[in-house]
Amino acid sequence: MLAGIATSAGAQDQGALTVPVSAPDHLSAAQVFALAGRARDRGDFATAEIAYRALTQDVDLEVRTEARFRLGLMLADDMRRYGDAALEFRRILDDKPGAARVRLELARMQAMLGNMAAARKELRAAQAAGLPSAVEQLVRFYSRALNARKPxxxxxxxxxxxxxxxxxxxxxxxxxxxxxxxxxxxxxxxxxxxxxxxxxxxxxxxxxxxxxxxxxxxxxxxxxxxxxxxxxxxxxxxxxxxxxxxxxxxxxxxxxxxxxxxxxxxxxxxxxxxxxxxxxxxxxxxxxxxxxxxxxxxxxxxxxxxxxxxxxxxxxxxxxxxxxxxxxxxxxxxxxxxxxxxxxxxxxxxxxxxxxxxxxxxxxxxxxxxxxxxxxxxxxxxxxxxxxxxxxxxxxxxxxxxxxxxxxxxxxxxxxxxxxxxxxxxxxxxxxxxxx
CATH class of the missing domain: 2.40.160.40 (monomeric porin ompg)
Structure with a gap:
């Protein structure tokens, strides 16, 4: 759920959804999340992406949000598709502009794409939305990480x-x-x-x-x-x-x-x-x-x-x-x-x-x-x-x-x-x- 997003950037099966929702092949959303997580763990990113994208079509906003976030992390950290990851994070923010953790990830993607001005804009927007103390530390980390820029x-x-x-x-x-x-x-x-x-x-x-x-x-x-x-x-x-x-x-x-x-x-x-x-x-x-x-x-x-x-x-x-x-x-x-x-x-x-x-x-x-x-x-x-x-x-x-x-x-x-x-x-x- 979004609460899991706000506290864990790399979690894959943590905070699994407990409400069963109709999903492809009659699997619950939680089961599809688990399937995607196992595929990602073994390096089968194509299968994981298909599963996450199927969940982004779910009727439940929280399911879509969690799926987009995990998909964005995989696209960025495992596949180096920073532009595609940025699109997923942006779609989450269109629905949930106060999701500070997601905005920080979007800032990171902008930095990896070389868009320094856009990255700093997202950091300022995240701080304007109000951040818990733990996330404030991440802001300082990302501010320093802007130095690690795309060549x-x-x-x-x-x-x-x-x-x-x-x-x-x-x-x-x-x-x-x-x-x-x-x-x-x-x-x-x-x-x-x-x-x-x-x-x-x-x-x-x-x-x-x-x-x-x-x-x-x-x-x-x-x-x-x-x-x-x-x-x-x-x-x-x-x-x-x-x-x-x-x-x-x-x-x-x-x-x-x-x-x-x-x-x-x-x-x-x-x-x-x-x-x-x-x-x-x-x-x-x-x-x-x-x-x-x-x-x-x-x-x-x-x-x-x-x-x-x-x-x-x-x-x-x-x-x-x-x-x-x-x-x-x-x-x-x-x-x-x-x-x-x-x-x-x-x-x-x-x-x-x-x-x-x-x-x-x-x-x-x-x-x-x-x-x-x-x-x-x-x-x-x-x-x-x-x-x-x-x-x-x-x-x-x-x-x-x-x-x-x-x-x-x-x-x-x-x-x-x-x-x-x-x-x-x-x-x-x-x-x-x-x-x-």
Whole structure:
């Protein structure tokens, strides 16, 4: 039963169910559990999996819960199928969000899959739900065990993205300048379209010594359209050491990035950064990031610049199924031309809520931008206020393997003193997401 789950991670036949329930071949649930346990003990995992999965279809929620938990443990500890195990633990939590022991196992699976942020989120949610003292010790154990990470992993997201303004351009057909109004051609004005949005990342981790790893990460993002003039593709690689001591984690990284727009190289970047994070109390986590980069603009040499970014993030679990976070950031771009040099600051906040087998995430953001000087062509110095909002839903009930459907709606409004930068944008994304 679930009580057995909360006190014994590795038990197989302990706390056997005493209520006889109809099961395959007219066996009671307790008999099927015993059959599965014996099969697992002798290494016949295929038979054990069939038995456990049969019990996951039982009419009794407690029987299904116990079967999923034992199946998840076997998939993880004996078969190394961490993604499949995570799915079983997640299904238990959809029905019983306060099952702290199960949430700890899900955190362990996320760590083994390399999803460190998700693992720490589950630990915070477990503590927010309230833990007995014995389980508190397990939380500390798992927090330390996050250092034993998977050497290879990543994630991928694919979505169709109807967009009301794919080029983030003004809807006006004219542009005011110091020498009069210019007419804008069609490509310079707001253009709608349906694109294919792709995001992916992968990593490789090599242990150097206890508490220190070499971490190599590659990432890519692309938005592709039938007409290639607005295709936007970015590829980046970063590498550096990652140090862990106590509850602190310090990561250094550096590497190149390239961006193509409309099929042509738009910019090349070389830079690096440092990130530090640690828990705050039992439910929170703080992260500080700093980055420096040199960006070479291949289309306009005057926009070649040195970029500096600082940000602070705080995340907190309010309960086992509800949490959120805030971010504040500052950005400085020192370009060759003062008209393209700018400073920007902003903040954002998010909330997530698990509702059955659906996870909802809502975000709000605001930023303010000011250029150092007025560009010769424009009558005003560039000053902007940008507002954004989004809501996303991950529909785990409709999953196929480790892939789950994702629906996201995004809204942007950029108010600018320069007409060409003033725009509105609405994007809907329908796709799938997965970690591996």
């Amino acid at each position: 290879l992993g990543g994630s991928v997201e694919v979505a169709l993205a109807p967009d009301s303004n794919i080029n983030r351009a003004t809807r006006s057909d004219t542009l005011g300048t110091v020498i009069g109004d210019f007419s804008l051609d069609e490509d310079a004005r707001a253009k709608s379209g349906v694109g294919l949005a792709l995001q992916g990342q992968g990593y490789f981790r090599l242990g150097i010594e206890p508490g220190a790893d070499l971490l190599v990460r590659a990432s890519t993002g692309a938005t592709l359209y039938r007409e290639g003039d607005f295709n936007d593709i970015t590829v980046a690689i970063q590498a550096g050491p990652q140090y862990t001591w106590g509850s602190n984690q310090l990561t250094f990284s550096a590497g190149p990035a390239r961006r193509w727009f409309g099929g042509h190289l738009f910019s090349t970047t070389i830079g690096g950064g440092v990130s530090w994070q640690r828990p705050v109390g039992k439910r929170g986590q703080v992260r500080l990031d700093g980055n420096i980069a040199h960006v070479t603009n291949r289309r306009n040499a005057l926009q070649t610049a040195d970029d500096f970014t600082l940000s602070a993030n705080f995340d907190r679990a309010f309960s086992a199924r509800f949490g959120g976070g805030v971010q504040a950031f500052g950005f400085r771009e020192a370009a060759r031309d003062p008209g393209y040099s700018l400073a920007m600051g902003g903040t954002s906040a998010y909330l997530f809520r698990e509702m059955g087998r659906t996870t909802l995430v809502g975000t709000l953001g605001y930023s303010h931008l000011e250029a150092d000087a007025r560009l010769f062509l424009y009558p005003n110095r560039r000053v902007e206020d940008r507002y954004s909002a989004s809501i996303a839903a991950t529909l785990r009930a409709l999953h196929l393997g480790s892939f789950a459907p994702l629906v996201r709606l995004k809204w942007e409004r950029n108010r600018s003193s320069i007409e060409i930068y003033d725009y509105r944008r609405v994007v809907a994304e329908f796709g799938v997401t997965s970690a591996f």
